[in-house]
Amino acid sequence: SNHHAIGLLVIDEIQHLSVNKSGGAEKMLNFFVTLVNTVGLPVVMVGTPKARFIFEGDLRSARRGAGFGSVFWEQMTQDPNIILADGKIYKSEWNMFTDNLWKYQWLKKADVILPDDVRNRWYDLSQGILDIVVKLFVLAQLKAIDSGIERITVKLLQTTYDEDLRPIHPMIEALQSGRSDKIAEFSDLVVPDIDKKLLQLQSKLHQKKSEFDEVSEYQGCELSIRLHRMLVDMGKDSPVLVPTVKKAVSELPEASMPELMSIILEWSKEVKVGNSNLKDDSQTIDRTKKSNYIKPKDWHTLDSEDLRYQFTQKEKDHSFYEHLKDSTSLIFDINDWLPKVS
Incomplete structure (x- = not known):
């Protein structure tokens, strides 16, 4: 210990000491x-x-296991x-923990x-187990970024x-x-495949970042970015989309959004990519008129x-009015303004 400057030896997963093998736990405790x-x-x-048997067994084992004391966390x-x-x-x-x-x-x-309400549900779903509290917080953030709810x-x-925590x-x-009888059935709380879930969500976010990087080629030009995203939503994504949009916006600075959409689609028709060919869309101009319309799936x-956002947050068995009244300050309660009768 002096040679390697070791000040403390920590032995984790001590619950794996076998109680079934003859003298297994006792021999290991004697060794320690x-x-x-x-x-x-x-x-x-x-x-x-599961390791409590080491600290709460017979006096000799407990003395060896506990030493100067044990803490059940x-x-x-x-x-x-x-x-x-x-x-x-x-x-x-x-x-204090959740605030920080x-x-x-x-x-x-x-x-x-x-x-x-978030803090209360957080506790209800984690029961205050630190590992679950943190995992739920991390997974929820990844899901919030992936879904766009932010x-x-x-x-x-x-x-x-x-x-994700099924x-x-x-x-x-x-x-x-x-x-206590039900709790006793689960002395360990293990979350199988949690790392896999995290990697899957991180992979999806990486894909989104790649899409963002592609859009960043427009150097913040909002018109170009809107054109790009609308064309992608229409199924017109292709390797030539970025240069085509940049060319149209650069050469036709006075053109309106519908005119640019029509021109980009016309230019894209002439470029074949693999076996696919971008075809003209007669409803292009009509669609652009609805560009400010937000679909319910994006509320x-x-x-x-x-x-519209609040509507997406209501519980299935609650009315929208109940949700607004219980979870927001958006409902005007006239009783707050009436004089109280003594």
Whole structure:
């Protein structure tokens, strides 16, 4: 230990010590104790709740396993803040942790302050287990970027939990029930394939970045970018699209959007790419007239105050009015303005 300047030896996954093999755990514990006594090296053993037999067995095993003490680290509880008589506020562990984690977002429309309804659903779906709290937060952000919603909402957290954390549903439901017999069935919480999910979402975001990089060739020209995106939405994407759009906008600076669309389509007809040939679209001009129309499938990308966005956030079994009344300040309540009768 002196040669390698080791100050502390940490042994993780200690729960894998077999209790079935004759003397397996006892022999290993004796080895650790001998190690400490021989080289004077402190040892910290870390494991899941399955390792409790090491610390709570017979006196001899517990003494060897615990040494100077053991800590059983449970999930966070959903406690409220403590408000003292002088008005000073002491945040609970859950509120403090989530407030600080909330700052680490890369979303364009992220709320500065964590909304209470989001915090409550976050706890309900994670039950305060740190690993799940963080994984749900990361996956929700990736989903928010991929879908274009660009903010974390109650509905997004629920969708992320339903789709990406399905393997742990039985464990979370056991914790939600509060029944010790059900909780005892799951001494470990493992999220299979979580890394695969993260890689898949990151791959999709990388594809989107590639599309953005292609559009960035227009050097911020909003007209060119709008033309490009409309043509892609119409199924007219091709390797010649970027140079064709740039040429049209450069050579015809006074042309209107419909005129440019028509000209670009006409020019593109003459260029064959592989076996495909861009054909003329007689409805091109009609479509451009609707360029400001946002399809319902894209309403979730609008600002939070937009009623179309709010419509996408309501629960299936709730009316739109109920959602607006319970989750927003957009409904005028006349009772707030009527004089109170004593």
